[in-house]
Amino acid sequence: MTTVVLGTARAAGNRDLLGLLGRTPLARVTVDLPGPQPGFWAKLEGFGVGGMKARAAVAMLLGARDRGELRPGAPVVESTSGTLGIGLAFAGQALGHPVVLVGDIELEPSMRQLLGSYGVRLELVDRPAAEGGWQAARLARLRELLTLLPDAYWPDQYNNPDNTAGYASLAAELTAQLGHLDVLVCSVGTGGHSAGLVGPLRRHWPGLRLIGVDATGSTIFGQPARPRLMRGLGSSIHPRNVAHGAFDEVHWVGPAEAVDACRRLARGAFVSGGWSTGAVALVSAWAARVHPGAVVATVFPDGPHRYLGSVFDDGFTTAHGIDPATAAVRPVEIPHPRAVEATGWVRCRSVTGPPATAPEQQP
Structure with a gap:
């Protein structure tokens, strides 16, 4: 990793x-x-x-704040192939939350630089999972980060109705x-x-x-x-x-x-x-x-x-x-x-x- x-x-x-x-x-x-x-x-x-997914990113963070799942200033952690990452960078700046993204080494260098310019912390997994490929590998690392950042919120874009x-x-x-x-x-x-x-x-x-x-x-x-x-x-x-x-x-x-x-x-x-x-x-x-x-x-x-x-x-x-x-x-x-x-x-x-x-x- x-x-x-x-x-x-x-x-x-x-x-x-x-x-x-x-x-x-x-x-x-x-x-x-x-x-x-x-x-x-x-x-x-x-x-x-922020592109199309900025709409979803803002909705997911606002919904979590309203329910008390995301505390003021707490970090947001998510897996992304890039597009949602830009949306979350926008939502994080707007609402005051640092953003930690888990990508993979196939993420384009330009996208890595762009996310960094927006103040995102980016982690890249370096090998796909045997089942589920890069997506599963990113989610596995995300779960590890949630144990290291106990106050962090995971929007879970795949299953979150606020998306x-x-x-x-x-x-x-x-x-x-x-x-x-x-x-x-x-x-x-x-x-x-x-x-x-x-x-x-x-x-x-x-x-x-x-x-x-x-x-x-x-x-x-x-x-x-x-x-x-x-x-x-x-x-x-x-x-x-x-x-x-x-x-x-x-x-x-x-x-x-x-x-x-x-x-x-x-x-x-x-x-x-x-x-x-x-x-x-x-x-x-x-x-x-x-x-x-x-x-x-x-x-x-x-x-x-x-x-x-x-x-x-x-x-x-x-x-x-x-x-x-x-x-x-x-x-x-x-x-x-x-x-x-x-x-x-x-x-x-x-x-x-x-x-x-x-x-x-x-x-």
């Missing part, structure tokens, strides 16, 4: 920062993905302070910005933003269809867990926040498809992002094509800057055997999530939850 100490957050909060949260723009995306498509709406959370509740503001913004919505496409990792959006939006538009977008190698929707190159979506564990019953269908997307979509977005629409953005853009364009006249919307969780050394780097993609030219142009449909192991773009209209024997993540 590698430990990197990059600074300490200010003990005093700055609640004025909370006024910067949200109110992100909505863009119309009509670029070919990979072929012509009538267009969809993308909520650009990368333009918000979901934090996206009420995002739902309200979409409702105000869109006159109508037929199809919502959401990437799924912790399950927070899909669950947090679909309830309020279906109360407003009862016929709304929800399409989940997962990564190949993720076990959220019944596929076997495998090592995953794509970060920000997918999981090697079974988060309780995922509202399996709310989804009408699920798509698994591979790295080649996500890279190709991200690069097409950057060249033709200017707005782009990382793995999650590419994956949801691809599926949103597909949904707009197969549902003529439907209003389709999705959420781009962050911008492209974190991914300049990966998604947008030819050396990286070549080293990892990713050729955007081989990206699928349409999904392969399977009858059940366990029928075939997805290695590229796969669609399934049968959505199932985790097996009853799936282990829960507890501190």
Whole structure:
């Protein structure tokens, strides 16, 4: 295990920062993905302070404070592949809590530097667990830290209902910005933003269809867990926040498809992002094509800057055997999530939850 100490957050909060949260723009995306498509709406959370997950981070810390689980000035400890870490850095500064994050050595150097610049203490595990991969290894180190920091609070983003509740503001913004919505496409990792959006939006538009977008190698929707190159979506564990019953269908997307979509977005629409953005853009364009006249919307969780050394780097993609030219142009449909192991773009209209024997993540 590698430990990197990059600074300490200010003990005093700055609640004025909370006024910067949200109110992100909505863009119309009509670029070919990979072929012509009538267009969809993308909520650009990368333009918000702290990115999309700042909404969840603030909600989780405020909820814990209200319940007395997080004492004033106490540290916050969480596992992250990066995006929630930025959100927690924002929430920690706003509310006056030092933040300790457990990442892994595959976390990009630029993200390590950025978290350090925000005053976060970062710990990196140096090997994946035999079962559960990097995610399980990070959680194991997190549990050790909780014994060393008895006053620390673990938000447990995978299972914390405040994660979901934090996206009420995002739902309200979409409702105000869109006159109508037929199809919502959401990437799924912790399950927070899909669950947090679909309830309020279906109360407003009862016929709304929800399409989940997962990564190949993720076990959220019944596929076997495998090592995953794509970060920000997918999981090697079974988060309780995922509202399996709310989804009408699920798509698994591979790295080649996500890279190709991200690069097409950057060249033709200017707005782009990382793995999650590419994956949801691809599926949103597909949904707009197969549902003529439907209003389709999705959420781009962050911008492209974190991914300049990966998604947008030819050396990286070549080293990892990713050729955007081989990206699928349409999904392969399977009858059940366990029928075939997805290695590229796969669609399934049968959505199932985790097996009853799936282990829960507890501190």
